[in-house]
């Protein structure tokens with residue numbers, strides 16, 4: 063099922079459930095500011111199953127991503143994957159690259175019905191990835207886990223953060239994504255929340271060049287590419303007319319590249335708060351007290367985020383606002399208003415003469431050659 067085929071007023075294309083904030087790693091970009099211990103108020107197994115029941119009522123084949131922290135910090139994850147699968151959900155997961163990701167656990171997840179496993183690579187070598195992840199050995203463990211996933215028949219997704227620290231690595235990471243046989247490369251453009259505030263942001267001009275480069279990679283890559291928190295990739299692709307030439311690559315689940323926070327995307331925190339995204343931590347309510355489905359469809363915050371005419375600044379005046387809309391999470395992180403312009407986009411609509419987002423002093427402008 064493709065996101066274009068669903069009504070995002072009625073249901074998210076992607077529902078993320080942060081099953082725990084616990085994680086052994088202390089990655090530099092961590093949105094969750096993960097900690098070693100599980101939070102005592104996490105949703106329990108029974109509450110999680112209720113949440114999955116509700117997710118299933120959105121409609122057939124609802125996509126659910128179990129994230130963290132490290133979801134494998136919870137022993138009940140295979141049980142939750144099996145339960146969700148039995149309810150008709152497409153269950154996927156983003157485990158951390160630690161030694162908890164053993165071949166047996168990966169096989170167990172595959173046997174439970176997991177549809178895809180996503181692992182993160184923020185460097186193409188042990189030196190660069192482990193520095194970013196602040197953990198010696200994480201690169202090797204991640205590569206091994208990716209290979210085990212393939213052996214277990216699990217489609218593989220690779221997640222990569224784009225920021226000043228990783229930008230030189232992107233061409234080599236692209237090669238690694240192909241070598242590992244991944245079906246999808248998810249390229250996350252940094253939003254400065256959590257520990258990610260200490261990372262080096264890139265400039266809008268640099269982001270533009272990375273997106274142009276991604277369009278050229280997509281034209282002959284054996285995997286799909288999606289951007290996270292950078293829907294203006296769609297605008298760049300349209301301007302390059304690569305959308306009609308290349309079109310989206312099949313990725314085993316089906317996905318467009320333009321869903322945004324609250325509009326096709328929803329995030330349930332480890333304690334049950336419903337946020338438009340993990341990077342836009344403004345709660346619409348708690349799934350312990352209210353229906354997930356009703357909150358997604360009717361909460362004022364979510365309704366506003368789905369209205370392209372509610373957008374402010376140059377995003378509100380932009381002819382691409384229906385296919386892009388900008389990162390609402392980044393607008394919120396920079397201005398406190400999720401409807402403001404996305405400061406990472408360099409596009410200025412013709413005849414727009416209103417205020418422009420403040421520029422980022424010190425942002426990385428250099429893009430590595432390929």
Ligand code: SF4
Pocket residue numbers: 293294297376377378380381382383386387388389403404407408409410411
């Ligand atoms: S101005 Fe806003 S809506 Fe237009 S392309 Fe840029 S981010 Fe997207």
